[in-house]
Amino acid sequence: MLAAKQTGKNKLVAYHSLLQQPFTNQVQMETELRQAIIENQLMLYYQPRLELSTGNIICLEALVRWNHPTLGLIPPNEFIPLAEESGLILSLGEWVLREACLQKVRWLEAGILNYQIAVNISPCQFQDEGFSDKAIHIIEKTGIDPSYLEFEITESSIMQNMETTIAVLEKLCNKGISISIDDFGIGYSSLNYLKHFPIHCLKIDRSFVQNIQCNKDDLAITNAIIHLGHALNVQVVAEGVEELSQLEILKETTCTTIQGYLLSPPVSVYEIERSFDQYNNRPVMIS
Incomplete structure (x- = not known):
């Protein structure tokens, strides 16, 4: 039935055992992912964020990886959608925040x-009724100072049920947690409501940054977001910076912070600590 629907209306598709394979694989992976959360097969990688005015690393974004016992390291784009579809994203998100x-x-x-x-907060997490209480409980139990935490929430997530969103964001901010809007520019937003959100950072989506040196429309949108951030007195982060030419343009547009492979890919805890030691406890600098 699913195969018939996917090929269009008024279609007939004969059953074949191969049609069952994708569903079987998905069920198996869902079962294994559920077990992975329980058995600590997951690990966090970290990608640094650089402040352009000082050359200082000011933040590390935590990104989850699945270290499968037989398949090895599985990238998030292969299991995060499954986690969201199956509802496992709630327990996965709690694991990421706790770790x-x-x-x-x-x-x-x-x-x-x-x-x-x-820490990235998925739309399902953010819309969960008990999200803020669960997050605060994890923070209190681990003993971390909340001022060291930033929650990255997608633009589309925060635009649903505005009154509830504002209440949740204010509750988190009152605890000292910073809030950034992730993938800004590709969702749907109301600038009228944006001014009411207690946010600290706008993250420009990588789709605008990757062609900024050759696409005048991407440059115009990026520039507009940067000026909007300055007007709202919040930090602006350009994601997906991979080339020096992109960096130079972002400096000219007065972007405050960058993140991307030009600085560093997401790396393990060991690699983060080793890089830190190499700089003798000094921040990384990009000239």
């Missing part, structure tokens, strides 16, 4: 990596 908090506490106790940690 990011614990890792930050470990670093602070070791006297290193005094950076803020950014």
